[in-house]
Amino acid sequence: MRCHNSGLVTRNGARGKVHPIPLTEVSADVTWLDASIKVVLTQTYKNEEFKPLEVQYIFPMDDRAAVCNFVAEIDGRTILGKVKKRSEARDFYEEALKAGSTSFLVEEKTPEIFVANVGNLPAGRRASITISYVTQATMDEDALRFFLPTTIAPRYVPHGDNSEATKTIGAIEYSSFSPCPLKIHAIIETHQKALVKSPTHSIELLSKNMRSDVTKLFKTELALKGMSTDMDKDFVLLLKTPHQPRLILEKGSDSTIAAMVTMVPKFNMVETKLKHEFIYMIDRSGSMMCDKMEMAKEALLSFLKDMPRDSYFNIVSFGSNFSSLWKESQKYEEDGEYAVTQHVNEMEANLGGTDMHEPLVSIFKLKQPEGYARQIIVLTDGEVSNTEEIFSLVRDNCKVSKTRVFVLGIGNDVSHHLVNGIARAGNGAALFATLKESIKGKVQYLREFFLQPSLTSVEVTWAHSQAIPKPEMEEANGAIVTHKTLEGYGLPEVKKPERDCDLNVTDPCISVKNLPSILNGACYTAYCIYNNPEIIPVEIALSADSPDGRLEKAFPVKCEEVREGDIVHTLAARSIIRELEEELKETNLNKGDRLNKENIAIQLGIKYNIGSSLTSFVAVDEKGQMQEDAFIPRIVPSMMPKGYDGWRSGITPVKRTAHEKRIEPMYRTPRYTPRNGTYQAWTWLNTLTAPSGGSPLPHMTLEQIHERAARAGGVSGGARLPMFEMKCSRSKSKKPQVTTDLAEDEEKGKEDAT
Numbered sequence: 001m002r003c004h005n006s007g008l009v010t011r012n013g014a015r016g017k018v019h020p021i022p023l024t025e026v027s028a029d030v031t032w033l034d035a036s037i038k039v040v041l042t043q044t045y046k047n048e049e050f051k052p053l054e055v056q057y058i059f060p061m062d063d064r065a066a067v068c069n070f071v072a073e074i075d076g077r078t079i080l081g082k083v084k085k086r087s088e089a090r091d092f093y094e095e096a097l098k099a100g101s102t103s104f105l106v107e108e109k110t111p112e113i114f115v116a117n118v119g120n121l122p123a124g125r126r127a128s129i130t131i132s133y134v135t136q137a138t139m140d141e142d143a144l145r146f147f148l149p150t151t152i153a154p155r156y157v158p159h160g161d162n163s164e165a166t167k168t169i170g171a172i173e174y175s176s177f178s179p180c181p182l183k184i185h186a187i188i189e190t191h192q193k194a195l196v197k198s199p200t201h202s203i204e205l206l207s208k209n210m211r212s213d214v215t216k217l218f219k220t221e222l223a224l225k226g227m228s229t230d231m232d233k234d235f236v237l238l239l240k241t242p243h244q245p246r247l248i249l250e251k252g253s254d255s256t257i258a259a260m261v262t263m264v265p266k267f268n269m270v271e272t273k274l275k276h277e278f279i280y281m282i283d284r285s286g287s288m289m290c291d292k293m294e295m296a297k298e299a300l301l302s303f304l305k306d307m308p309r310d311s312y313f314n315i316v317s318f319g320s321n322f323s324s325l326w327k328e329s330q331k332y333e334e335d336g337e338y339a340v341t342q343h344v345n346e347m348e349a350n351l352g353g354t355d356m357h358e359p360l361v362s363i364f365k366l367k368q369p370e371g372y373a374r375q376i377i378v379l380t381d382g383e384v385s386n387t388e389e390i391f392s393l394v395r396d397n398c399k400v401s402k403t404r405v406f407v408l409g410i411g412n413d414v415s416h417h418l419v420n421g422i423a424r425a426g427n428g429a430a431l432f433a434t435l436k437e438s439i440k441g442k443v444q445y446l447r448e449f450f451l452q453p454s455l456t457s458v459e460v461t462w463a464h465s466q467a468i469p470k471p472e473m474e475e476a477n478g479a480i481v482t483h484k485t486l487e488g489y490g491l492p493e494v495k496k497p498e499r500d501c502d503l504n505v506t507d508p509c510i511s512v513k514n515l516p517s518i519l520n521g522a523c524y525t526a527y528c529i530y531n532n533p534e535i536i537p538v539e540i541a542l543s544a545d546s547p548d549g550r551l552e553k554a555f556p557v558k559c560e561e562v563r564e565g566d567i568v569h570t571l572a573a574r575s576i577i578r579e580l581e582e583e584l585k586e587t588n589l590n591k592g593d594r595l596n597k598e599n600i601a602i603q604l605g606i607k608y609n610i611g612s613s614l615t616s617f618v619a620v621d622e623k624g625q626m627q628e629d630a631f632i633p634r635i636v637p638s639m640m641p642k643g644y645d646g647w648r649s650g651i652t653p654v655k656r657t658a659h660e661k662r663i664e665p666m667y668r669t670p671r672y673t674p675r676n677g678t679y680q681a682w683t684w685l686n687t688l689t690a691p692s693g694g695s696p697l698p699h700m701t702l703e704q705i706h707e708r709a710a711r712a713g714g715v716s717g718g719a720r721l722p723m724f725e726m727k728c729s730r731s732k733s734k735k736p737q738v739t740t741d742l743a744e745d746e747e748k749g750k751e752d753a754t
Contacts, residue, residue, distance in 0.1 A: 027183040028184045028185070029185050032146065036135075036261050037146055039134075041131045045118075046125070052627040057635075058171075064111075070132075070619065071129075073127070074127070080620040084618055086616050089618040103118075104116070118481050120631050134570045140431065145237070151232050158529065169215040187220075188220045195241070196237065202225040232642040245555065256530065269452060274451070276373055277312040278303070281377065285349060295349065299408060303443055309332055316363065318351065342440065363376060368403075375428075380409065381724050406430070410432075419432065455546050459515070462528045462540060509535060511527060528572060574612075581614070584601075
């Protein structure tokens with residue numbers, strides 16, 4: 001979802017006039033039930049130009065979400081988007097564009113970045129776009145967490161990364177203003193009374209814990225307080241309510257049944273004596289400046305303070321380059337605690353870009369202390385582009401070693417895709433902390449994960465054919481039989497209910513094959529789609545291997561509680577598609593297997609109306625007036641995240657003066673080339689006011705910037721600054737030095753500026 005200071009704002013040519021397209025309204029309607037959440041985003045635009053436009057805008061997305069609906073409305077006509085194979089959707093859109101029809105295309109570039117194209121938007125007309133997606137709440141300390149992304153922070157682009165996603169990231173332009181209103185409305189239904197709060201925005205409770213006589217659920221309704229323009233930080237909502245293990249059965253419109261099991265496992269194995277090697281990776285790139293860096297240092301000191309005494313540890317700082325406290329991990333000693341604390345306190349966010357790949361390669365090459373399990377804890381804001389390369393590195397190394405990776409994302413604009421992806425690939429857990437949240441609670445919660453073992457070989461007995469006979473446990477002298485479960489030890493055995501289910505479905509069930517590991521205290525969810533009621537068992541069992549043997553949790557099937565809907569179906573289908581996407585990234589797949597997996601993913605996307613890397617949404621207004629004039633391409637700038645300091649490493653944010661409010665400043669994502677130590681950054685300068693009174697580029701005075709802007713053509717039309725190369729100095733200060741390839745006469749520059 002994007003919101004900018006005058007809606008869709010574009011430029012014409014390298015030095016052309018800026019053309020505003022007002023974004024009159026942005027709204028998000030949230031429906032939250034149990035751990036499942038449905039979000040409906042609506043954006044209304046108006047073309048204020050005199051010719052049709054093709055507008056492209058890039059908007060952020062919850063990386064765990066399944067985009068399941070796309071609707072456009074023009075002149076009272078509703079146009080439903082259809083899911084097609086990615087290449088077919090693109091061809092369909094291009095053909096409609098050439099024919100003069102108003103058309104729409106929504107594509108996934110990464111799981112957290114989507115691109116929408118609105119083609120042949122008629123002059124003087126309004127268009128509203130509605131995008132619906134479903135997602136799942138995550139566990140955060142003692143509350144469920146939901147986040148609504150509103151901004152895309154600039155990404156670090158490493159040398160040689162020429163992927164399609166990287167090209168999209170590199171093309172993002174940035175704005176510093178967003179006066180259009182943002183409206184958020186949420187309805188939350190829980191089985192018990194709940195406490196709701198937001199650590200990022202002010203909210204107003206419209207109703208609180210109102211019990212329904214029909215559903216027997218407690219309903220809470222809320223909205224943003226007043227009118228907000230904060231589209232520069234993600235919206236976070238925390239829901240504190242007792243979380244009980246649940247099995248949810250949902251009947252779809254096609255009579256299929258989708259199942260979801262969810263629980264927060266508790267298996268505190270006090271008798272298990274694990275020995276750990278902790279390697280703390282702390283991000284010290286330019287984007288971590290100020291509050292982020294202070295929070296990261298506080299978190300690191302908290303980790304060190306509560307670290308088990310019989311442990312090895314090391315600290316790795318990374319940015320454009322990386323360094324470690326020691327060559328190899330050292331045994332924890334209280335005598336050296338002061339020196340380590342001093343080392344952390346002296347850290348600054350002065351290491352340039354964010355190269356996470358190379359330090360991970362170095363860590364995985366290190367020999368582990370014998371008998372110790374390695375735990376890598378990463379503290380970062382996650383602003384990189386080569387996510388798939390990092391995921392592959394972590395996944396391949398954690399498969400062959402006793403290593404887990406945990407990530408703490410810090411800030412209001414964290415890349416959730418990177419943070420969640422690293423944790424998933426490293427059999428660990430991810431946690432997030434906005435700038436207004438307490439970091440100590442996050443640290444304590446994350447410690448619960450890595451101080452307990454992961455449960456592996458996870459299975460769910462979804463169908464009768466998967467059921468494994470269990471030895472009967474006889475009761476002696478009427479005593480209650482107890483056993484070990486995922487909820488704890490010594491719990492009474494629950495009698496199995498009789499199955500009585502009459503559902504009209506015919507096809508076999510489908511589910512994810514390779515389930516992730518289970519972590520103590522982390523919310524765990526698994527899905528299945530049933531197309532045949534005869535294979536639904538009396539109970540669905542979740543089980544996994546532990547140091548104490550096999551642990552299990554049974555979920556009795558209660559067919560009278562089946563509800564109608566499509567949220568669980570969509571989440572289940574998206575989980576299967578995501579697994580197929582991961583398998584398609586393997587290089588050793590033969591052509592036949594690859595084609596088969598692609599076809600299954602595409603068929604699931606079309607059947608359940610889900611956008612993915614293989615499928616896209618396309619819509620054409622067939623009843624609208626054909627546009628005879630050639631369309632003008634326009635690009636929507638994204639809003640710069642609040643408090644973003646990455647410009648010190650290559651981004652140049654520039655503010656407007658009061659008399660230039662009609663002009664929209666834009667910024668380009670910098671590309672950092674680590675092999676030759678050069679940043680290449682350029683910007684559109686629309687004002688002579690530097691941020692916070694400082695210089696827009698390091699080591700350049702404001703007067704010099706004005707001179708170069710004036711020589712480039714002045715500021716009235718959005719002048720482009722010449723390309724600057726910021727040489728990363730290898731001196732102790734590590735501050736970038738700016739050079740320019742222009743041999744300019746300073747006196748002439750002053751005259752031009754005047």
